[in-house]
Amino acid sequence: MEYNLQKSSLDQKFTFAQLAEQNITSEQLYIWSTPLDIIERYQFYLNQRSISSISLASMATQLYYNCTLPRFGPLCQYSLDNYNFHHSSLNEIIYEFYQHTYEPTELTCYTHLECDRGSASLCLDWTEICDGIVDCRNGIDEESCWLFEINKCNDNEYRCYNGQCISKAFWHDDGNAFECLDQSDEISSVQLYDSIKSEPTFLKEDITCLQRDGFFTAKLTSSCIEERSNLLERLIFSDKPNTVSDKCYLAVKCRLGVPKQSNPECGDLCLNGI
Structure with a gap:
């Protein structure tokens, strides 16, 4: 072009x-x-x-x-x-x-891998590549990732949990600055950002949050941006199967918290004994 x-x-x-x-x-x-x-x-x-x-x-x-x-x-x-x-x-x-909260309304997509997530509206994020979880139906996001597992670092390097090598000078050097993409070079790690303000930094932009369960609502991504998981949820449930009634499908979504269980429509279902 x-x-x-x-x-x-x-x-x-x-x-x-x-x-x-x-x-x-x-x-x-x-x-x-x-x-x-x-x-x-x-x-x-x-x-x-x-x-x-x-x-x-x-x-x-x-x-x-x-x-x-x-x-x-x-x-x-x-x-x-x-x-x-x-x-x-x-x-x-x-x-x-950048003083306003980052609230994405569309998914950012890693386009260099042809990933089929079951819907044309769903796509792959860079954080979901080699994170140990298959997101693409053809498994291309986890292809050849075993090479990271056998990767060896030099004596003057620290090996991150994901196999990445960084200089030992950066190991435990600053709890607010991660050199490992998986944050494993620091004791404390940021697990999830429900909101992001301020200008882009490595701390908030170029890291992965691999925990997709635990005390968080089950995540569909290894991105540290919570809204990406919410966008994926809404897109997944935007196409209702023809064999399922509207009320039944709404009940399933309310049970899974998509939309949030505090949604008035979910409350109406409970009042009606559904």
Whole structure:
């Protein structure tokens, strides 16, 4: 797929030479949310300009687009929908966005494995690969995972429960930072996130929660995001078999807590002796 990026006709643009004449630094470009590759090229231009007499004509004419919020990007070709007039920078827009609880309404899918979970609306999450539980009908999510079980680590490495190797320097180094995807390098581990706020971090994004039972409601995923399990439940029970009555199917869902047992419809069933 090819993209045709159109140059902005609304935002100011400056050559590297013009920026240098105004004593603009690379730090200022960073504060203005300029793409890092442009910042690096500009800093290289400044360095060469100060130590070399070699012609820098080609670099001097490179353009910097001074994007007007909410637009950003090398050509100001991107924008964010959640922009408000009180935002003064791209950083503020992103920071405020992550102050709201993460409540996914759709499943994120790992598409590099052809997984059949029994419905076209269900898909595989990366945390469900090699977690010891078969989620795909063809078992492809657990294929060749035995290789992790026989994986050997070097003497200066710690072997995670899942077979992953990490430097021993990271073993029990910080209870809030996991290097093992299964969190086994730290004594205490986060089991489940019912809500996620703040900007993405390794602690909350790149770990697995393998416990699918225990004192939690039975989970259908090894993701640490509880809402993913709830989405899977709703999708699984969204297709009612033709041979089952509506009331019977609702009773089954209420018994399993899908929807939650506190749902008024479930209460009505109990009152009617169903």
